[in-house]
Amino acid sequence: MLTYLREVPLGHLIRLLSGRKLLRFPEEQDGFSVPDTVRFSRQTTVVSDAHVSPAVLEAATSSPPVTWYSANDPENPKNWSSWKKAAVYIIICFYTATAQASVSIFTPSQMLLPDIFGISTTVSSLGLALFVFGYGSGGLFLSPLSEIPAVGRNPPYVVSTVLFTLFSIGTPFVNTVAGIMILRFLQGLLASPIMNTGGASLADITTTYELPYGMYSWAMFAFVGPAIGPIISGFSVGPEGWRFPLWEILILAVPTLILVVRLLLPETSAPRILYARSRRLRHVTQDPTLLSQYEVEQRGKDEGDRSASALLYSALVMPWKVNALDPSILFTTLYCCLVYSAYYLFFEVFPLVYMDQHGMTVGQMGLIYICVPVGTFLAAIPYFAFIHWKVHAPMRAAHPQQSPLEPEDRLVPALVASVIIPTGLFLFAWTGRTASIHWIVPTIGAMLVSGGNAVIFQSIYVYIALAYPRYAASLFGCNGFAKATVACGAILIANTLYGRLGIAGGTSLIGGLCVLCTVGMFSLYRFGAALRARSRFTAKS
Template identity: 45%
Template sequence: MADLFRDAPIGQIIRYITGNRVLQYPEEKPDFQCPHGYTPNDMTDKKPQPTLSPVSTPSADDRQDSVDPEKAGLEPSEPIVPADRLNHNHQIPSPDRTALERMETSHSILSHTIMEKSRTNPTSNPLSRTTTREALSRAHTRADLEAAFATAAAVTTTTTTTTQTSPLTPLPSHPILPQHTASGQILVDWYTTTDPANPQNWSLTKKSLVSLQICLYTLAVYMGSAIYTPAIGGVMAEFDVGPETALLGLSLYVLAYGIGPLIFSPLSEIPRVGRNPPYMITMGVFVVLLVPSALVGDFAGLMVLRFLQGFFGSPCLATGGASLQDLFSLVKLPYVLCLWAFAATAAPALGPLIAGFSVAVEGWRWAMWELLWLAGPIFLVMLLFLPETSAANILLRRAERLRKLTGDERLMAQSEIDQANLRPKDVAFEALVRPMQLIVVSRDSSMESWGGGLLMMEQMDPAIGFTAGYVALCYGIYYSFFEAFPLVYIERYGFNLGQMGLTFLSIIIGVVISIAIYYAYIYKVVEPEIRKFGLGAPERRLLPAIPASLLMPIGLFIFGWTGSVGHIHWIVSVIGIVIFTMGVFVLMQCIFVYLPLVYPQYAASLFAGNDFARSTVAFAAVMFSRPMYIGMGVGPGTSLLGGLTAACIGGILVLYLYGDKLRARSRFSAK
């Protein structure tokens, strides 16, 4: 827990104030011994190699020079895996191998793939446990993805087997020798495969605590959108505006948290910045803005504040998933992403429930105070207990400490070398242009020289374009419920604001059922397939999306035509919402797993563009849904939306059946 507090924002502030004299890292302590390969004496014995160092057993001299693991801040380790025990076949190990052999073979698979590319990327280290996000961003081919998943599957199998045989037995730990670049730099890496500084090696308790904070952060921001809906009547009365104008308080918030990730998400990918500064600075501003939002005296000021709230609350939308990717392996990541998605989906449904009863008694401003009471404590918990999870940032700061300790300027993190050649316009391109480019057009050669001429558009990448449109449609329908529910449950069934808020619990029930089904599918089908046959075609991840796409129009038709007549019990329409939510949740999980497997290099830009697209559609849906439902009626209006979702069923089937052919034509997909 001491490390957790040290790495949290408050710990870093204390270190800065005290000049790093308290809450020190192992490299800053007087009794620290550099691991083998990082001291000048170690480096003079080895000439810089432009290729990968062989994975071999340390010599007797090396073992004499090895450091005391406790003094180096490491866990006790075993010798490096002998080279003659590595199997360089591109096959997933058979089930009868031991867990350790499976892990060794998986490392050799990754080594073989990287050595094929060592001429162009001589700094790759096959024994280094990179994060899930790094594994995806560095995957240029299907072979890269297969290797990454093989390693993740083997490590997961090793963990499971070790826990089952002896829960107290730690996993084997192997030293990692630093790699040398062609220009003579020594790349700072994890000291061992079980280095406690690596977020992938943190204990389950620590990972769970970090994940819980990310989920609560997401919950507060997403709840901030719909918590405004019970306050709309009070805003209309106090500022003398119509319902469509008052709805801007919801729609502007949703639009803003789609724009924010285009700026804040790329910032968090800069190693010098990391995840925590964008989180803490923007979350702090978000909390502060809630105070004037509850006290504002004019409508225009309230709308500006609502937009700013959504904008500064947005980093959790895209970067929250990145933080979870920092922590969990490719095999286990879908489990925790489901929980994060649960927070994002349930939060807008909880907003009307929480504010519905209080606003009716205390007035519309009470909704803003309630959001402050939720977001404020979450911000304080993050300040005290949210450690940095970006591996690039952690290794960069380790390299700085080692340079200070040894005086050797050749010690550098890979991210420092990468950033040295990065131009500001490249950062701007990836942040602002790439997400839109991926969604709207396929890459043209002129796009690579952004700023040097006109951008020539080609045909749309069908997989990216369709999934972005489908997800945006689902998101827009979801936010249209905040206009449909009052028309159905207040006007038709005579509910009050608080009772109407209770109907949003149907969304949470639908998500809980979906998670149970999806977890069972991953555990019983996906994981065994990966271990036995390898990654397989990405389209396999879309299999649950086919029945899920059928549930969406069914749920919408049930809600629309039972809720609009008034004489059918209200529970029937609520069941329709449960069915619709189940379909949406499973569909979005499938799509968000599918896209990074097809376009691993552009996963971050894809999600940023997807966030912007669905938030823009949701913004429009909030504005047009009320006139649509009033003009057409709830039944026909919902049927129109249900018809659109029914039309999208064919698109999912096309992706599932012909996705391999579409990938072959795409300029972005991993070949």
């Protein structure tokens, strides 16, 4: 327990107040000796991190960097105990669900804003649209910070959650539409680190075999969050007023800040842990050549490669360049934008179907969103079966002559999901347009769309990570920004879309576009390997 406490923000505070006399790391304890696995050359002079002589730098960069002390090193996140990993999973999933619930929790209130403030329904939809755009923007600009070993995962989590909580305190007191919308955007921006890098935190502690199950489990909470938002606010907005959902966001944010992020979440990034270890070793041994892999790489680069402009180019320009020049990546980006928009359009069309057609109250309509986690859970069964029998079985057999799965092989679940999504959309479209058909039928359609979306995102992200590992992190940020931007626009045009084409026509239009993407998904599965062979951005290039 003391080891766990040493690695969380609360432990860092205790160490700071005690002058590092409490909760000491192994390198700081009496009698510590540097293991044989760590390169150690005796130095009698302390050299600062910022000014290392060329001779020392050459010695550091030509020798192995500081690494784990053994294969069973307890500080390696992959070697953490089961209970410690379970704690991280619970924290990350709860944090994710809280942030995602904040996206849609305001939707029952925004239906009341036109009468209260005299605005159009399109303007009131900005309460949802700007939050979505905010966390997409944050994923592009803020989340890459967590990939820098000098920063790690926790600082972006802690800082963003503190600010998110502070803005959530002020939002219920705002009396202007512009103020509400600005704060909703900022809430989305500050919720972006967990929405975009929560999966990376879980990947840090999860083995290769367990990773697909862990990622899908995290995705389930990401889909459950927006679904439970209208459920917990739908029954309160009537008796408590339109501001109460904004207070509910604060109610969710405070325990996330105090009990979860601020106190109990340990750092999971292995490069960050090794970076901190190398600094402790240099302090204890007075050997300035003990560098982590990150420090070796940074000092091996020239000043131009380490400049802010180079980092911005890698994070902001390169992913768009890959999209522009590689048709396979461009397709995955466009497809994610489409199915993501279809998901958020449900928050605009559900009132038209269940309140206008079936006469439900806001609270009753909120319960319909239970179909989202149900669909996501049911889709997990065949997806996990595919992982177990198709992906992991050859790995367990360990036949040397058996070739590994190609990235396109991981798209097989997406082929099925790409058919299920338009099926669900058409079912929702043509059964939700009239009260003569029971409300459960369009709900089944929405459930199919939700489950298909979860599988599509899992399959596409795995494909990108395997096919384009060098650019995976920046491509994920680009993908998140693109789909959030398109979803924001889709939310804003929803009233015009359904006003002119109706429930059936508007949803069928989205379903027709998804049919075209089904053709594209089968084409990517068939010709993806050839496209990658000609691409300048793959690992082979």
